[in-house]
Amino acid sequence: MIVGLIVNPVAGLGGPAALKGSDGPDIQARALALGSVPRAAARAATALTALHGRRPGIRLRTAAGPMGGDSAVAAGVPHEVVYRPRPGAGGSDAADTRAAVRALAGVDLLLFAGGDGTARDVLDAGPTGPVLGIPAGVKVYSGCFAVSPLASATTAAGFDGATLDAEVVDLDEEAHRAGGRVGVRLYGTLRVPAARARLSGRKTGSSAELPGSAESIARAVVASMRPGAAYALGPGATTLAVGRALGLELTPLGVDVVRDGTLLASDVTEHTLLTLAMSQVTYGVLSVIGGQGFVIGRGNQQFSPRVLNRLAGIVVLATPQKLAALGGRPLLVDSGDAEADAAFNGHARVVTGHRASVMYRIQSASEDLP
Helix, strand or coil: CEEEEEECCCCCCCCCCCCCCCCCHHHHHHHHHCCCCCCHHHHHHHHHHHHHHHCCCCEEEEECHHHEHHHHHHHCCCEEEEECCCCCCCCCCHHHHHHHHHHCCCCCEEEEEECHHHHHHHHHHCCCCCEEEEECCCCCCCCCEECCHHHHHHHHHCCCCCEEEEEEEEECHHHHHHHCCCCEEEEEEEEEECCHHHECCCCCCCCCCCCCHHHHHHHHHHHHCCCCCEEEECCCHHHHHHHHHCCCCCCCCCCEEEECCEEEECCCCHHHHHHHHHHCCEEEEEECCCCCCEEECCCCCCCCHHHHCCCCEEEEECCHHHHHHCCCCCEEECCCCHHHHHCCCEEEEEEEECCEEEEEEEEECCCCCC
């Protein structure tokens, strides 16, 4: 089997820096200045190492340097370079991604490491065969991604040619930064391996929720808050409802920290959240992503492994409808650190309403899935 690989080297930079995405050179420069560290290449290398172990006979074709070659070298996987990024761009823009997709035409399966913006670039290039995303971006709301780098490796290793259509969606980052508007748009579909259990699935919204569901959960959360403790409220419509119950206006898609009913810090970066968690008792309040089941690692990268290790605990929020829509699939954690993720394996108490909660299975996204 011939496998192609493309890496967006700047994917995911904006998450820890609270920039809601990584699209655009100005945003990427700001993220680096705020201390964000590129992680897409490492996640691609993790996938390649596992793929080579499961199917050592694959032939790998990729782009040079940060667009894939570096990851192949790190994984110790023999490879053929078929595209070189344009001088000065470093493989970090849409034009290089599209050109690399065209250079890799004819592979049996094209892997790409990035987020929704990278998926859009792959779609725009018109790939001739099936693709599969290795999740590495801030936003991974599209259905064309595996749930983790290891899941992408397992899926690629077992690929037998059967495919299904997966949707590509993306957030309008500029509109959100300009006016706080949150809108996810459908751009098209890509063919991916038919392995539904290992695919993220498209993020679903909250329009189907019963009226008052989020408000009921919010009342329960506020009633349980401990005096003197800080609570880091992650992104999501349900956590915004917690803010309303406190009489506070929170940051859409951001992480805000409250204590004793007041706003302690707004739209925090990973570094600021870590500093707060180190100085006082802090809990994380996280909502489940509809349709995907992710609790950590999708749009809330401020909750890094080192932050998670400092938290006194996490409070998970989800409506009964959102849990029912998962069809028994577990809640997922993908912080980027296998040890931190494994600490969540088991069951989590999920607040589903006022005086209502359930115990629900939760696990690392890198655990073996069917």
